[in-house]
Amino acid sequence: MHLLTLDNGYNILLDCGMNYEQKRELNAASFEFPFNPADIDVVILSHAHIDHSGNIPKLVADGFRGNILCTPPTYDLVNYLLHDSANIQLNEYKQRLSRATKHRRTLIAPPIYSDKQVDKALEQVVTLPFNKSFVLNENVHIEFTEAGHLLGAACTTLTVNENGKTTRIGFTGDLGRSHAELIRVPLPMKQLDYLITETTYGGRKHKSSAHAEDELARYIDESLRIRGRLIIPAFSVGRTQSILFVIHKLFRKGLLPPVKVFIDSPLAVRSTRVYEKYPELLNSEAREFLTANGNLFDFDELELIEDYDDHERVLLYTDSCIIISAAGMVEGGRIQEHVKNNIQNPFSTILIAGYCAEGTLGYRLLQGQQTIGIKGRDYRVYSKIAQTDVFSSHPDKDEIFNYIKSCYHPGLKKIFLVHGDGNNLNDMQHMLAENGIENAVIPELYDSYQLT
Numbered sequence: 001m002h003l004l005t006l007d008n009g010y011n012i013l014l015d016c017g018m019n020y021e022q023k024r025e026l027n028a029a030s031f032e033f034p035f036n037p038a039d040i041d042v043v044i045l046s047h048a049h050i051d052h053s054g055n056i057p058k059l060v061a062d063g064f065r066g067n068i069l070c071t072p073p074t075y076d077l078v079n080y081l082l083h084d085s086a087n088i089q090l091n092e093y094k095q096r097l098s099r100a101t102k103h104r105r106t107l108i109a110p111p112i113y114s115d116k117q118v119d120k121a122l123e124q125v126v127t128l129p130f131n132k133s134f135v136l137n138e139n140v141h142i143e144f145t146e147a148g149h150l151l152g153a154a155c156t157t158l159t160v161n162e163n164g165k166t167t168r169i170g171f172t173g174d175l176g177r178s179h180a181e182l183i184r185v186p187l188p189m190k191q192l193d194y195l196i197t198e199t200t201y202g203g204r205k206h207k208s209s210a211h212a213e214d215e216l217a218r219y220i221d222e223s224l225r226i227r228g229r230l231i232i233p234a235f236s237v238g239r240t241q242s243i244l245f246v247i248h249k250l251f252r253k254g255l256l257p258p259v260k261v262f263i264d265s266p267l268a269v270r271s272t273r274v275y276e277k278y279p280e281l282l283n284s285e286a287r288e289f290l291t292a293n294g295n296l297f298d299f300d301e302l303e304l305i306e307d308y309d310d311h312e313r314v315l316l317y318t319d320s321c322i323i324i325s326a327a328g329m330v331e332g333g334r335i336q337e338h339v340k341n342n343i344q345n346p347f348s349t350i351l352i353a354g355y356c357a358e359g360t361l362g363y364r365l366l367q368g369q370q371t372i373g374i375k376g377r378d379y380r381v382y383s384k385i386a387q388t389d390v391f392s393s394h395p396d397k398d399e400i401f402n403y404i405k406s407c408y409h410p411g412l413k414k415i416f417l418v419h420g421d422g423n424n425l426n427d428m429q430h431m432l433a434e435n436g437i438e439n440a441v442i443p444e445l446y447d448s449y450q451l452t
Helices: 020-025 056-061 072-099 102-107 115-122 212-225 239-252 266-277 284-293 308-315 335-342 361-366 397-407 422-434
Strands: 002-005 011-014 042-044 067-070 125-127 134-137 140-146 154-162 165-171 194-198 229-233 260-264 302-305 321-325 348-352 371-374 377-380 384-387 414-418
Touching (some): 056 072, 067 072, 072 115, 072 125, 072 266, 212 239, 212 348, 229 335, 239 260, 239 266, 239 284, 239 321, 260 266, 260 308, 266 302, 335 361, 335 371, 361 384, 397 422, 414 422
Parallel strands (some): 011 042, 042 067, 067 125, 165 194, 194 414, 229 321, 229 348, 260 321, 348 384
Antiparallel strands (some): 002 011, 134 140, 140 154, 154 165, 371 377
């Protein structure tokens, strides 16, 4: 979340997300804003993921009355994600309430926002297409370009005309990889005066060097050769679609054994339909595949699971299979039940398809703990635990550096490195300096800068 204030007092908020600690604690105090929401004139939403969108209903509930600008796919996806967030909060509130003693129930914090408040916030959304400049007001033009991180994800260029001077400010939101399974690569923003860029993996190289098809085919073969099961925790929006697309490609090439593939996540199922709605935003490989096969994701062995009764049927399924379910860090969601069902099975593989924050169940699994607590009960770990970053939607340090370099020109006054921890931010700043780009800074929380 970044606040840009013009000389005339016009306030532009770049993203309004909910971070992992906020999601875990759901403490109302941690959702307070360091500004008056009523003073914000417009919100620019880079993409749908909750860490960029998840606090918007609270912003509206606290007094924000302006427009929320995003691309059409982002609106479709954030509709599902915010309602899912509200539902999770309500369920967690009910669970905490049921476990609390009678005299402590008043101390249980209520949900931060409700379904009704999500609907109210979504009424303020205005969608804009890519690659077209729009007038925000008499002083500001806005243009979205593809960020590549997620369907509809946008980099934002703001052209500000004040006091006879023009300033161009670029905000990446989250960037994508230099190659991806479904969506196109990020496009550089040109002739910027200032660049605000994500640096999630600014100090890290992705480990997986294999092609996604080869990597996934290997894990599928290893699991099914011993009549085992492959359990893949995956984020519902973005990663699940990438994994499913790769499995479909394997099926079409005759490389997938006759085995059931379950997508057990209502949010993932709904989000998958959004990808099919916008074929013009897919990369050339995905469009060619769609033309040749008539669809991106559907094949004979696939079952999309939404209803809870069907979810329970999958839990009782005993044959070899592939189960993809949320959440990606194995924190909550239906995936915990699938992990619980398979963690003591030496023929099962739990494949973590990305990063897991410290303290999450996924993180503990990756640390090699021999006993894992799930929902109040301890389980011995006999299944194989594996990890791949081949489906990561964030660029690694080389890809971030190359993106910054593609935006760089002698007139770029300052680069703000954000959205990363200390080591990743510092490593990227050092890498840039080693290559002659010495105007990168790392803002601290609540720091302010005068853009001259």
